[in-house]
Amino acid sequence: MIYKEKGTNSFSDYPSFNYEYCIKMTAGSKSQDGISLDHDDDGETRRDFLFLTAGSFGAVGAGIAVWPLVSSMNPAADTLALSTTEVDLSPIAKGQSITVMWQGKPVFVRHRTEKEVEEARAVNIADLSDKQDDVERVTKDKDEWLIVVGICTHLGCVPVGQKTSESKGDFGGWFCPCHGSHYDTSGRIRKGPAPKNLAVPPYEFLSDTLIKIG
Amino acid sequence: MGSGERIEFDNKVVNWIDERLPLFTLMQKEYGVFPTPRNFNYFWNFGAIAMFMLIAMIVTGIFLAMNYTPHVDMAFDSVERIDRDVNWGWMLRDIHMNGASFFFIAVYVHIFRGMYYGSYKKPRELLWILGVVIFLLMMATAFMGYVLPWGQMSYWGATVITNLFSAIPFVGDSIVTLLWGGFAIDNPTLNRFFALHYLMPFVILAVVFLHVWALHICGSNNPSGIEPKGKQDTLPFHPYYTMKDTFGLLVFLVVFCVFVFYAPDYLGHPDNYKEANSLVTPAHIVPEWYFLPFYAILRAITFDIGIPFTDITIISAKLGGVISMFGSIGLLLILPWLDTHPIRSCRYRPKYKFFLLVFLVVFCMLGYVGSQSADAMFFGLPMTLVGILCTTYYYGFFLVIIPWLNNTEKGRDLPKSIHDAVLQAEREKA
Numbered sequence: 001m002i003y004k005e006k007g008t009n010s011f012s013d014y015p016s017f018n019y020e021y022c023i024k025m026t027a028g029s030k031s032q033d034g035i036s037l038d039h040d041d042d043g044e045t046r047r048d049f050l051f052l053t054a055g056s057f058g059a060v061g062a063g064i065a066v067w068p069l070v071s072s073m074n075p076a077a078d079t080l081a082l083s084t085t086e087v088d089l090s091p092i093a094k095g096q097s098i099t100v101m102w103q104g105k106p107v108f109v110r111h112r113t114e115k116e117v118e119e120a121r122a123v124n125i126a127d128l129s130d131k132q133d134d135v136e137r138v139t140k141d142k143d144e145w146l147i148v149v150g151i152c153t154h155l156g157c158v159p160v161g162q163k164t165s166e167s168k169g170d171f172g173g174w175f176c177p178c179h180g181s182h183y184d185t186s187g188r189i190r191k192g193p194a195p196k197n198l199a200v201p202p203y204e205f206l207s208d209t210l211i212k213i214g
Numbered sequence: 215m216g217s218g219e220r221i222e223f224d225n226k227v228v229n230w231i232d233e234r235l236p237l238f239t240l241m242q243k244e245y246g247v248f249p250t251p252r253n254f255n256y257f258w259n260f261g262a263i264a265m266f267m268l269i270a271m272i273v274t275g276i277f278l279a280m281n282y283t284p285h286v287d288m289a290f291d292s293v294e295r296i297d298r299d300v301n302w303g304w305m306l307r308d309i310h311m312n313g314a315s316f317f318f319i320a321v322y323v324h325i326f327r328g329m330y331y332g333s334y335k336k337p338r339e340l341l342w343i344l345g346v347v348i349f350l351l352m353m354a355t356a357f358m359g360y361v362l363p364w365g366q367m368s369y370w371g372a373t374v375i376t377n378l379f380s381a382i383p384f385v386g387d388s389i390v391t392l393l394w395g396g397f398a399i400d401n402p403t404l405n406r407f408f409a410l411h412y413l414m415p416f417v418i419l420a421v422v423f424l425h426v427w428a429l430h431i432c433g434s435n436n437p438s439g440i441e442p443k444g445k446q447d448t449l450p451f452h453p454y455y456t457m458k459d460t461f462g463l464l465v466f467l468v469v470f471c472v473f474v475f476y477a478p479d480y481l482g483h484p485d486n487y488k489e490a491n492s493l494v495t496p497a498h499i500v501p502e503w504y505f506l507p508f509y510a511i512l513r514a515i516t517f518d519i520g521i522p523f524t525d526i527t528i529i530s531a532k533l534g535g536v537i538s539m540f541g542s543i544g545l546l547l548i549l550p551w552l553d554t555h556p557i558r559s560c561r562y563r564p565k566y567k568f569f570l571l572v573f574l575v576v577f578c579m580l581g582y583v584g585s586q587s588a589d590a591m592f593f594g595l596p597m598t599l600v601g602i603l604c605t606t607y608y609y610g611f612f613l614v615i616i617p618w619l620n621n622t623e624k625g626r627d628l629p630k631s632i633h634d635a636v637l638q639a640e641r642e643k644a
């Protein structure tokens with residue numbers, strides 16, 4: 001591989017840099033000096049052992065080094081410091097809905113009419129794709145208050161239906177315009193690509209007209 | 215690299231450098247005398263055009279970054295400021311915005327060229343795969359770039375796309391939280407998208423380098439799909455193809471400039487000139503046009519796949535959509551092993567050509583479906599039905615038609631050489 005014609009890289013003549021030697025060494029064959037990279041027999045050798053242990057330590061080390069990098073992408077402590085949101089329910093008339101922010105997400109607080117509650121209860125649970133009774137989704141004796149995270153469980157749009165002027169979908173709850181998911185008056189998925197019911201966030205009633213979300 | 219034969223240069227300085235680092239030898243060999251098939255048509259311009267667009271994006275991007283602020287409270291305004299107050303800012307932005315579209319146009323034509331002339335076949339499989347990798351990286355880069363102006367489409371597009379990952383069983387939600395750095399798209403998300411949007415084009419550049427390296431190992435394919443057999447079949451790259459590439463590039467740039475200077479927002483969406491609002495989803499979320507076909511495939515799956523007559527769902531509609539979307543690009547990756555027909559070029563494969571052209575129409579149709587709202591109608595047919603039909607053809611083309619043609623298509627007789635093919639074409643013209 002040493003070119004001797006005109007224009008040859010003159011450094012290849014340097015005695016300390018011998019191409020042929022290098023190529024043979026890397027190919028693992030016996031070099032002129034009799035140094036061998038092959039094993040004399042096919043059995044395991046000390047070198048194999050050292051090679052494997054060094055390799056595994058290297059891999060574990062690389063893994064440990066990557067961990068903080070990936071972890072730094074997860075929510076930071078200030079983001080995690082769960083803010084809670086208190087909501088005064090008194091101004092919300094029957095049939096009305098308001099949207100509040102909690103953890104950067106919209107939460108729907110809906111004051112349901114008797115008819116809406118009835119509709120939600122009349123559904124045959126077996127027909128639902130995410131089977132949940134309306135009773136499990138509200139606080140006992142507070143049936144008229146439905147509190148759900150206002151994020152479509154399909155791909156995260158905010159469904160419409162909060163304002164009286166907006167479409168509430170085929171089941172009187174919410175409609176997600178992004179890919180056409182319909183939610184009922186219990187926030188359950190009834191039609192469309194969303195797989196789950198609108199999530200119920202953790203919340204508690206502090207009094208009859210005050211709730212704390214989070 | 216560089217251990218081969220050197221070329222002697224007359225210029226002393228050039229020669230001195232070349233002895234120590236044979237850059238000039240490399241350029242001369244790979245772009246000067248490089249033997250290139252003599253029968254290229256204008257489809258062969260789009261690799262060089264794509265290369266130019268990549269550089270243009272990097273250059274304009276760096277200068278935009280000097281005036282951009284990646285913070286939810288300031289991002290939108292900083293982009294408006296670039297448009298209105300920064301010297302030439304409007305031009306930088308319009309070049310970058312439309313540049314992404316034209317980069318995709320070039321790459322789509324480039325990919326189609328490969329499919330039409332069988333450029334993915336042996337020995338160019340790895341070259342092709344590197345191309346698909348570039349395509350994927352481009353999509354990721356463009357997606358994150360679109361989030362930066364922090365308009366309504368930025369925000370909601372990002373919401374929908376990042377939520378795709380929540381479809382992954384068990385770990386999906388944790389992955390989404392990891393991507394967001396919070397519980398919704400917010401400042402941490404914008405920050406990291408900016409960092410990554412700056413980084414990725416350089417990764418693309420590195421993969422393009424490998425792509426071109428691989429190209430120079432096996433040489434270019436050509437419209438006849440036959441390998442060059444000797445000197446009579448090739449031309450030195452310079453000046454023949456440097457000229458042809460430059461001419462094609464200039465024509466392309468004229469069209470590009472018409473958009474940049476006369477219709478800079480034609481390809482964009484007006485909603486993105488409204489600042490992001492996490493409480494209001496726009497009535498109709500659409501991605502940028504170059505994602506539409508894949509968006510349509512994502513939305514085509516509106517049904518759960520489960521065990522019949524039971525309630526058990528194996529693949530939810532959401533996961534099904536995500537799988538089919540990524541799968542549609544995965545098919546491109548394995549195309550060299552799906553199509554094992556010995557003839558490369560469509561010129562000599564009339565049947566494959568027919569189905570490929572139908573595929574092109576279906577692909578454009580998918581783009582149209584992706585641009586429409588979910589409940590739209592198409593000549594009395596629900597759009598979702600059109601979507602699923604087109605998706606079926608997309609998959610059927612790769613998984614049924616191509617393998618079927620492998621065994622059944624005889625194809626036309628191949629000319630003996632490129633030289634012969636050229637002469638034959640000349641004779642037919644006369």
Ligand code: HEM
Nearest residue numbers: 258260261262264265325328333342345346348349434435
């Ligand atoms: C940033 C994007 C890209 C750049 C800058 C780029 C650049 C190039 C260049 C300069 C060539 C040689 C000129 C030509 O044949 O047109 C080439 C060839 C090729 N590229 Fe790309 N490319 C890109 C993306 C892609 C993609 C996405 C694919 C396929 C999925 C692809 C597949 C190919 C193939 C198969 C060849 C060899 C074609 C032949 O000689 O017939 N490339 N590329």
Ligand code: FES
Nearest residue numbers: 152154155176179
């Ligand atoms: S995000 Fe609501 S239907 Fe897709």
